[in-house]
Amino acid sequence: MATKTANAAPALSFPRPIFAALSPHPFLQAHLSSQGQAKPPRANGRTAADFRTPSIKTGALTHCHGSAVVRVGGTSVVCGVRGEILRGEDVQTADVEVSAGNGEGDDTAEISGLRLLVPNVELSTGSTPLHIPGNAPSGYAQTLVTRLRSLLLSTRLIRARDLRILYTPPGVADEMEEEDSVPEVEIKGYWVLYIDTVFISLDGNALDAAWIAILAALASTRLPKAYFDEELEIVVCSDTPSEAQKLELRGLPIPSTFAVFEGQFEQEGEEYDGEESWVLNDPDAFEESVCREMVCVVVDGSEGMNKMAVKRIEKSGGGVVGKDIMKVLVKRSAERWQIVQGVLKEVE
Amino acid sequence: MPREAEISVNEREFILKALQESVRLDGRALDAFRPLELTFGDEYGVADVKLGRTRVIARISCEVTAPLPERKFDGIFQIITEFSPMASPAFEVGRPTDAEIILSRILEKAIRRSNALDTESLCIIAGSKCFALRADVHIVDHDGGLIDASCIAVMAALQHFRRPDVLVEGEKATILSVREREPIPLSILHQPLCVTFSYFEDGERFLVDANMAEEQVRQAEVIITMNRHGEVCQIAKYGGATVDPLALLNCNTIALQKVKELSKFIQQKLEEDVKKKDKGGLMAELSAENAR
């Protein structure tokens, strides 16, 4: 790699890291537009359409109900899922219509209204030079939390059914059976899932890494059996691990992030011709700092590859990606889905 | 962060000279308010106050929460004033200026601590459920007189607001939505309003409702809060030139007169709004019956 850069500017050249630090934009442009290769590599050695393959380990934390460590290149994330019980009497019934039904209906209102999923993101000290430790959560972290939260809700990943703590009063149930055979089920409480993700190191593409960690952690989550004790009149948890329940996730949405690198034009007024731009898969921190336009596509192929559904498209920051490029990106995301899904399967 | 543009020496001299001759730059009398406009939104509890070029929007919102453990029988009421760079680039988000702190303190003393709102009426079930009411004050345009304008906006919005009705059966409380039951007005005990007096010439001369330029030139300010029955709710004087104690009595008389005018104005606007809303409501009801 280093020799290649030296070839491009032979005599008066800087060492590679200094070139990158001094003029990051021309540095990346020099890489991407280097002649003679079919697929010129990026500064990190990958080609434009290469993703970093994640490596996942679940069950890393002992005091959580589910956890996972995910590494995607230089980005490492730990995610822990902890369930806490929201007592039935603390539920503000004004907020949401609660039905104890077991149906598959739309339960987003229940989950979002009662705030049963609480994601949080923390950038630990030293994870990235851009983050100053000891400050309030930065705009970056808050944006990330919002995106993760809305992804959790809009993909309807978690079933409200798995979070309800139900109770069937014994006496009433017998009477009811005679009348219309529907036992009166009461909701005595809910599991609230606190989903904390901590970035140990951040080298670009925070969302993908965090989301894969959350998926793996949720898939490994075992919530203890909780039931209403009539004598104590409180919700208690069973101590036997064999009774613990898995969460049944709906589908497997996986995001892919792309950064769009625009070639620099010499003067401001000069409009660039639109060809001098590259779409980079899975950008690292250096590329993120140079690129302005970001695209994120979330796809879910768990219903079969030919029924690949798009769950979310986010794109902002520039005008390079139109519908034609987007088509390519959706396709690339589908390929990425297969790879990540494979890795997630292996872990389970 | 840019600082507030300071008034030029010439301008300062000009305003002071004119005041010596009892002339204000905008031609008002020394004890006159700027033209006041008050409009209400389509929703309940939004008041948009324009006082000359100053514009303040107050919005009341409410939700159900558990009351504070030490005040089991009271609801929660808080007033939030956060300046935004919209009113002036000198205001920075998350870093309150002195003006912002003084404004929120005065509103706190004038409205909250004078018990203008009956917080006990916000209680639903003692110790477990109550309404938490919040008044957000948005400063949209700033040309002086923020305290007076904000106070008018909050009081008008409180009187305009309707909270949802509740049905209490034993330990269970059901909040009835607007569609189920007509929401009910808050119980307002009295209507405190602020009048700010600005002092010039070492406390010899005062103005009512100074605008931005006059505020920058003044030597002292006295803020008097009163309701229309002449009960003083709070008086504040933050440093500056000394003021003759007897002059304060004079201020009180003027404040009472101003507060009476303002109260009447707010009442009149509220009634107009009720008429406007009621007309629509009746019409809707009638048309529904006809359809049947």
Next chain:
Amino acid sequence: MAPEASLSHLHRADGSATYIHNGYCIIGAVNGPIEVMRRDEMPEEATIEVNVRPAAGVGSPKERHLETLLHSTLRSIILTRNIPRTLVQITLQVRSLPEEDGTSGVNTSLTLLPHLLNTALLALLSASIPLRTILTSLLIALPTPTPKMKQPVPILSPTSTELFRTQPIASLHVFAFSADRKLLLSESEGTFKYAEWEEAYEMAEEVCCRDQGGVGLGGGEGMEVDGEEASANLEEWLRGVVRRKVEVEQRWRSAT
């Protein structure tokens, strides 16, 4: 329903706009170019600061996310290199939301986003900040197919009542286009196919950007007669708003 807009009505801000559409009312103010804090100063371009303030309460992560989206979108249209080492400060105050906003069961950031973008642009125009291009933005909702309607009709700029009635919504899309028909922002959520996204894209493009053929004066003059014609096309509408503002400002000049 065409959006209503008034420009430059605030006295303190360098530029301001109020935008009312479908029950949303947003006040936008722009200060700039002004002095920038040393920490944020950039040697070759202007710093952009976006503040989104909710109608009730203080800013939450949701507002931070909207600010990030607005920031990256506006940064691509403001000619930041023309005004280096300065600050462009954009404040957007949500004044009112439609009553059903919270109850329609959809992501409220998406329903608010196009209105914020349009307001921000109007305020930037009013403050005469140098822009590379203009932008227009709108929301499209795709209802879930039902046995009766296999091919549901997408709803353009749905009101919150419409969203409430057509539940469940399969997907929501926000698009923002520049004047040269480039896609500046796209935020989509729900479950959909690429083909559906493309269809929504084309519908949005049609409404946001005006016909490329009729760039001449002909298209513009017809719209002066009444505001309704402009409502069909957002760019025509935007041009109408700015034209009216300029006409008011130049009334003395044109009268003499």
